[in-house]
Amino acid sequence: MAARAAPAEMTAEIIRLVDVSKVYGTGDATVRAVDAVTLSVNEGDFLAVMGPSGSGKSTLMHILGCLDVPTTGEYRFAGEDVSRMDERELASIRNRRIGFVFQQFHLLSSMSAWRNVELPLLYRAARDRKQTALNALAQVGLSNRVDHRPNQLSGGQQQRVAIARALVTDPTMILADEPTGNLDSHASREVLEILTGLNRSGHTIVLITHDPNVAGVAERVVEMSDGRLRARVAA
Amino acid sequence: MNLLRTFDTGMRGLLGHRLRSILTTLGILFGVAAVICTVGIGTASANSVNSRIAALGTNLLTISPGSTTSFGVRGGSGSANTLTMDDVSGLEDRQDAPDVAAVAPVVSGSVTLVSASTNWATTVQGSTPGWLMTEARTLSQGVFFTRQQVAKHAQVVVLGTTTAAELGVTVGSQVSISGAPFDVVGILTASGSTGFTNSDDLAVVPITTAQDQITGGSPDSVQRILLSATSTGTIGSAYLEADQLLLQTHHITNSASADFTITSASTLASTAASVTTTLTILLASVAAISLLVGGIGVMNIMLVSVTERTQEIGLRKALGATPRDLLRQFLIEAATLSFVGGVLGVGAGLLAGILVPRLANIAVTITPTPVVIAVAVAAGVGLIFGVYPAARAARLAPIAALRAE
Numbered sequence A: 001m002a003a004r005a006a007p008a009e010m011t012a013e014i015i016r017l018v019d020v021s022k023v024y025g026t027g028d029a030t031v032r033a034v035d036a037v038t039l040s041v042n043e044g045d046f047l048a049v050m051g052p053s054g055s056g057k058s059t060l061m062h063i064l065g066c067l068d069v070p071t072t073g074e075y076r077f078a079g080e081d082v083s084r085m086d087e088r089e090l091a092s093i094r095n096r097r098i099g100f101v102f103q104q105f106h107l108l109s110s111m112s113a114w115r116n117v118e119l120p121l122l123y124r125a126a127r128d129r130k131q132t133a134l135n136a137l138a139q140v141g142l143s144n145r146v147d148h149r150p151n152q153l154s155g156g157q158q159q160r161v162a163i164a165r166a167l168v169t170d171p172t173m174i175l176a177d178e179p180t181g182n183l184d185s186h187a188s189r190e191v192l193e194i195l196t197g198l199n200r201s202g203h204t205i206v207l208i209t210h211d212p213n214v215a216g217v218a219e220r221v222v223e224m225s226d227g228r229l230r231a232r233v234a235a
Numbered sequence B: 001m002n003l004l005r006t007f008d009t010g011m012r013g014l015l016g017h018r019l020r021s022i023l024t025t026l027g028i029l030f031g032v033a034a035v036i037c038t039v040g041i042g043t044a045s046a047n048s049v050n051s052r053i054a055a056l057g058t059n060l061l062t063i064s065p066g067s068t069t070s071f072g073v074r075g076g077s078g079s080a081n082t083l084t085m086d087d088v089s090g091l092e093d094r095q096d097a098p099d100v101a102a103v104a105p106v107v108s109g110s111v112t113l114v115s116a117s118t119n120w121a122t123t124v125q126g127s128t129p130g131w132l133m134t135e136a137r138t139l140s141q142g143v144f145f146t147r148q149q150v151a152k153h154a155q156v157v158v159l160g161t162t163t164a165a166e167l168g169v170t171v172g173s174q175v176s177i178s179g180a181p182f183d184v185v186g187i188l189t190a191s192g193s194t195g196f197t198n199s200d201d202l203a204v205v206p207i208t209t210a211q212d213q214i215t216g217g218s219p220d221s222v223q224r225i226l227l228s229a230t231s232t233g234t235i236g237s238a239y240l241e242a243d244q245l246l247l248q249t250h251h252i253t254n255s256a257s258a259d260f261t262i263t264s265a266s267t268l269a270s271t272a273a274s275v276t277t278t279l280t281i282l283l284a285s286v287a288a289i290s291l292l293v294g295g296i297g298v299m300n301i302m303l304v305s306v307t308e309r310t311q312e313i314g315l316r317k318a319l320g321a322t323p324r325d326l327l328r329q330f331l332i333e334a335a336t337l338s339f340v341g342g343v344l345g346v347g348a349g350l351l352a353g354i355l356v357p358r359l360a361n362i363a364v365t366i367t368p369t370p371v372v373i374a375v376a377v378a379a380g381v382g383l384i385f386g387v388y389p390a391a392r393a394a395r396l397a398p399i400a401a402l403r404a405e
């Protein structure tokens, strides 16, 4: 793993949200999708986020992934204030530090599975990109579908391609928005094994799930409702 | 991301969206080809008009009776014949009119010529040997009549090729004009028709003979006087000399009330030049419209794919692309389409330049300027509409771009 910035090493805190809110719309149509959330995640943590549909889980996750900017509040990633970063620094964090699994997969329809998995490798110095992409696909059990396009894959297979794309860069932190939402219990278990394996080898994992069994794998579970976050004592 | 990899990504982007790429290329192709072709046709016809005007001989002046105070002629020209043989001899004076090379008085009328085998109605002009030079004509057979023959009222005639052919006569034959026998002494070289009248269908006889037997009228008055300047460069001074001389001999002090009008083939040339200009503007407009239509086609295709591309940009940004990476990728995609479309368009335009003259008998002259402009505009449209939406999307937060509609 690449050497990390000194502050991250010292605090071991990779995510620090203070009073973060995300507000959509104006006037009467205002939606506080994320409402004054304060959250701290340390390196190596395995955190599960639960909560009803529309409670703001995905919105929170996008902010954590530096894919969206909070309306108010402070976000520090590895000790650094994200709001002060320029486009290049943000691009570098998204590419090197974070692997993101989207709820809607967001695969490029014109490309084969392995080309999709290869995408993040294009934006960094990487050798043997194809082999690396194929290895990631093998990890999610899709070695026999590498040349298929997204529209030739089942929903579960597409989800696994999206997971492979998040793994392929060996990121510090993996953010997965319902990574098992479209999988049967067998495939779901496999994905969880991959994630726990990654967590054991030092990766930070944050995942969103509706499934208590999946949440049960996590060390820590938080729950969102109406944009607010509260810790949940594991059942 | 290094350039080679960006290039590779751009190419795969194009191949991944074959239909869009082909349509864009076609839009540019047709725009460029249409411009090259229409401007080529315009240039060719302008050239042909110009060369026909040059063939008219631009050192020619014509003096006609009447004034041009209004467009219609005061008093009715021709009815009051104010031009006389005195004017002609005055103009022939090399001292008073040094820039006039040749002078020829003309009277004319429509007459039926009768040969041994047939008859043929045509225009008979009575003139002097100066006619050949002022009309910029030559003979293909025989000789023109001489000053002596003019003085002797000789019954000789020079025929245009069409007239000679219609009558079935050659040099040495006889034709009868208004009942009197004329010897055919010469045949004019064919000049090709120069517009409204067939200049190869006419007969020329000595002016004296014409006044006696054909047009009637006073032996002193002439209908027109043709002048040729010593060169195209001296036509202006020849004009002024003739004008001065005639005002003097006609005792007119105010040139505004002159009883004659001098026109030149260069007046005609300037008219024709303005016609050519109009033609060129018209064709340039057609070309501009084809380019616009091609450009709008390209623009549409680019804009229609903006949503899809914006989502792609959002995703690539989420995976670590910088705005610069994205801009480069889209620049390479658009530049490739523009380049390929432009090259194919030039090829198609040149091909049309070869095929159109063969298939439709329309001349096409291809010049570099419209080719360069067409390619620049078409490629510019492709580049702007390929890159601009991308540049805008690249500034959005990844999620905002991913959610674009």
Ligand SMILES: Nc1ncnc2c1ncn2[C@@H]1O[C@H](COP(=O)(O)OP(=O)(O)OP(=O)(O)O)[C@@H](O)[C@H]1O
Pocket (backbone or CB within 6 Å): A024, A025, A031, A032, A033, A051, A052, A053, A054, A055, A056, A057, A058, A059, A060, A103, B403
């Ligand atoms: N771009 C947007 N504009 C306006 N409102 C939005 C936008 N994105 C999300 N919202 C609103 O914010 C709230 C939270 O949405 P979010 O996608 O975070 O929910 P979620 O918890 O992920 O739900 P699910 O479990 O169904 O995926 C919702 O009420 C949604 O309508």
Ligand SMILES: [Mg+2]
Pocket (backbone or CB within 6 Å): A057, A058, A059, A103, A177
């Ligand atoms: Mg969601």
